[in-house]
Amino acid sequence: MSNESAIDTFLSARASLIQEDRSLRREFSSPNPPRSDKEVEADKIVRKIRAHEAATIWKEEHPSVPHPFPGMEFLTGKSIIVKTKLFEILSKMPKGALLHAHLDATVNAEYLLELAYKYDAVHIRVHEPLDASNLSTNLPEFRYLPSTEFTSLSSLTDPSYLLGSWVPLKSARNSFPSELGGQDGFDKWVVGSMTINPTEAYVTHNTITKIWQKFTSTFITSTGLIRVEPIFSAYIKQFFLSSIEDGVSYVEPRINFLNKYMVGADGQENIPHRDWLVMFDRVLNEVKEEMAQQGREGAFIGARIIYSTIRFITSEELDWYLEDCIALKKEFPHLIAGFDLVGDENELKPLIYYAKNLLRFCERQKEEGVDIPFIFHAGETLGDGTEADLNLYDAILLGTKRIGHGYSLVKHPKLMKTCREKGIAVEVCPISNEILRLTSSMPMHPLPILMNNGVPVSLSSDDPAVFGNMGLTFDYFQVLVASEITGLSTLSALARDSFEFSTLHEETKNAGLAGFEKRWEEFIDWVLEYGKV
Amino acid sequence: MSNESAIDTFLSARASLIQEDRSLRREFSSPNPPRSDKEVEADKIVRKIRAHEAATIWKEEHPSVPHPFPGMEFLTGKSIIVKTKLFEILSKMPKGALLHAHLDATVNAEYLLELAYKYDAVHIRVHEPLDASNLSTNLPEFRYLPSTEFTSLSSLTDPSYLLGSWVPLKSARNSFPSELGGQDGFDKWVVGSMTINPTEAYVTHNTITKIWQKFTSTFITSTGLIRVEPIFSAYIKQFFLSSIEDGVSYVEPRINFLNKYMVGADGQENIPHRDWLVMFDRVLNEVKEEMAQQGREGAFIGARIIYSTIRFITSEELDWYLEDCIALKKEFPHLIAGFDLVGDENELKPLIYYAKNLLRFCERQKEEGVDIPFIFHAGETLGDGTEADLNLYDAILLGTKRIGHGYSLVKHPKLMKTCREKGIAVEVCPISNEILRLTSSMPMHPLPILMNNGVPVSLSSDDPAVFGNMGLTFDYFQVLVASEITGLSTLSALARDSFEFSTLHEETKNAGLAGFEKRWEEFIDWVLEYGKV
Incomplete structure (x- = not known):
């Protein structure tokens, strides 16, 4: 073969191999529509700005930021991030749903x-x-x-x-x-x-x-301020409103029900769980009405609660919470989205410790005619073969609908395949993972591995009040700057998947998606305008 | 189903799932023999010591080591590592071959x-x-x-x-x-x-x-001392001897041939490449003879050279080196093991820049009747879709025999499959990766992903003179402490694979493996004795 034809053959094999290697990525598969010409154009603008800012603002000396680079430690890099055009663009982007956030850390x-x-x-x-x-x-x-x-x-x-x-x-x-x-x-x-x-x-x-x-x-510290009836409602309202302002149109917060009562207006600990849900529902309707009055119905389609308790309780204690969760589900079927156990997996009890109770919970749901999916935290660890890592097997075997964090999932080829095939989405919280020292920066984060394996992902903020990553713009930013493959279409696939893998019923989900498509188109038009300046 | 039988079913499904998830690991597949009862016992001893040291020496306060943990930053943790029993054990372990080390950084x-x-x-x-x-x-x-x-x-x-x-x-x-x-x-x-x-x-x-x-x-800095005829021979000899003392019985160093001459005893730059190989060969035979005199023939079965130059040269310049490499291979077929291009992939030229020349090199080899496999550095990067990351596609398409580093390989499902199926081993250099800031510590290192995907791995030290990880004991140590799955059998599989994926001819390889099995058995006996104390 001549060297010219050898190189041609090589280049064509190369293009095929790259394509095959990336073929599982969600932006290339349903339910994500093919990209419009406009989106291709807008994507080019964003990539150009990203490259320019990587070579300028991220290379300059900044006071008190010793080693700037795109995707660097969030708490140090934040002061640079907010000055970038890329951040300005992403703050305008519709983000879909927020599927992983702990209510008590959602308001600054x-x-x-x-x-x-x-x-x-x-x-x-x-x-x-x-x-x-x-x-x-x-x-x-x-x-x-x-x-x-x-x-x-x-x-x-x-x-x-x-x-x-x-x-x-x-x-x-x-x-x-x-x-x-x-x-x-x-x-x-x-x-x-x-x-x-x-x-x-x-x-x-x-x-x-x-x-x-x-x-x-x-x-x-914060619970003494939040778990107080008069403050709680205002807190939830601010969470909803600030989410909407950041382009989030649906939220599925985890609420920690460990304490059986919150403090009432009279200063007594006497407000039971059902009243928390009544408050939540009232605020939800209030915000929806306000949005309707402003002609922005589509901007907020709702909120549902993942009932959570902490994985330091005994298995006997867990039974109480499981029954409590069923009772609440029966009274507020539209509000209870699922069940989870939270807390440091490296230090607290593994799922297997609760397996009997959780299996019985599934039976109990059938008896009571309710459906409360597990949406477990699992694999939020650097451990390899530790209990926290093994939680992934148990979460999946217990039928978890999604996985919270799933940081160590990338080590498990069989489990990634299961997630891809069964549609188990991973709630990835990039900034949380970095601040909690699972990764030192975004370029080290394993997210691209999940993406290239076709595992559905929903980007989440986890505890924005503690980390300072309010809304979803910061997390989308860190993901966008840490990969040359990721572009606008990747981000829209992430946003769509946040609806797709929510617990929303088909009809609401489709309405949410339809609203998203409309706002996405407007956003693309805005980027095209922005690019002209 | 009763809750008792439900949990039994669950536990059995769990065991199967874990087994299936780990089924590709090399320690469970040929050429690794089934573990002996003795090895199972020795493995228990090592795990017990690891767990004990994790809970004691790695939790204590140490002067000048602010946050100790197993697998921590090597340069800070080294003073603790050398005090552990685990380190003492691993220093006795036969390590097989060292397949990734740059000669100029192999002697302290x-x-x-x-x-x-x-x-x-x-x-x-x-x-x-x-x-x-x-x-x-x-x-x-x-x-x-x-x-x-x-x-x-x-x-x-x-x-x-x-x-x-x-x-x-x-x-x-x-x-x-x-x-x-x-x-x-x-x-x-x-x-x-x-x-x-x-x-x-x-x-x-x-x-x-x-x-x-x-x-x-x-x-x-160091090249002015090393690339001097009288020193060069002594340097190589020390590299061989110190490797042997650490339990390494075969080495395949990369030698940088960028400079066309080294300085002779007369102080002139007049020693051409062929003379470097003559020196190398002489020292190699010297050391083999010395070992034979000590009755330790099996402890050192040889050394072969990966001809390297630096990826900042032009493609025209590369042609000169490729022809030089062919000429050396013809004169010293037993010494030239392969060809590579080295240097920071993030900053220097990508493989695709040299693709035409490298393809022509393959044709030239056929004409000259020689076989010089590529053994490319590729993917030594945190980049996702950057040129350094794309080097992986090119290395594999060019038929690389192994991959140097392959740090970003874990992002590429198709490429990992190819490596597993075609037997392309990855030369993983844990301590190098950490010091060069690809990972912040061993628990963050992606090695378990390669292992669980059945990608063959050879652990390597890369540049021990610069990093202080002389021999292979330190790298094996960092790997062993960062995973609960990894045990002695994992380490022996790594050592065996370092022979398996070397460029040794079948006969020598088998002799090396046979010698390894003998020393491995002695090592296991030693661990069993050690465990009794």
């Missing part, structure tokens, strides 16, 4: 604190003397007290302060000493106790075990 | 410096004034000078020193000022210029681009 901490300031009943305390040296580790505790227990203490730091006694929130703020930053310092301290900062993630708590300790502490 | 820098001190002809210079603030970035340059050019300068730091002028190595050392650490400081400075330290890898050069700059500089 500053907003939550603002809500708390509205109530005189909110008190705060510390258990160790506060000083400049321990501000980042001395965590506040909050409680919404009955009026009979209100105090007139004025300061957490006065020499007369008795450790462990409650101080009204606003008084504590007003009296916060200037050497700790005064009122701003107070807000910063409280917000810091409910969020993870770059030093924690990348220096002081830079292992999975240590960052999970900090991460868990943020929930312990 | 201290030893190289000792060699250099033996020759008055070795001179050193700097191009910037040396002081305490720039010691780690002001790199020395070495040259073995002809006697006519010897100098009588005495110091690199004397105010009279003219930048860029040569100082005899020993004089420079003797006069190294005490504020820079005196003679020890001199050695430290020189060794530091040829190695990567923890601060460089994990702080100052903590991106792939930056660490590659440091990495490349170590080769530029």
